[in-house]
Amino acid sequence: MHKEALSKYLENYQQEPLQAIIHQVQNGKGAMPAFKDKLTAQEILEVAGYVFQKSETGW
Template sequence: MRIFLLILLSVIALFKLTSIQPALAAETSNGANIFNNNCAACHIGGGNILISQKTLKKEALSKYLENYNTDSIQAIIYQVQNGKNAMPAFKSKLSAQEILEVAGYVFQKAEQGW
């Protein structure tokens, strides 16, 4: 668990940088692929086809995800792992690394305004 937290903190630090490093771009690409294969059907372009106000835009994430403002990546990871309401849980479908990568991708896209 400590290794996972160390990796998580490293990813958070990388995403807070103003320029994207080549390694980070590769991780983002993996996150984008995971998102496109698992999430885009309901969340295309950061939207939400089921509940229009619960998008993946920064304002909606900070309103609907617990602890988003204080621990954004962890809040997204929790949501992806456990689901909620109409959103299914992905903890048995995606690996911990894949969940981390897709959470990083969602966070980055939310910060950029999708």
């Protein structure tokens, strides 16, 4: 997903992109399930970091 798509899909992405992605991973949205009870805090941070990094490079 490109940075522009994430900014449209995730609330507060423009102000706090990593926090917006973390919130999404933890709580889910639409067809995406919540992972807060399935992943550790460290795993959620790693997923969010990966998504952020890929979005910045155009995925």
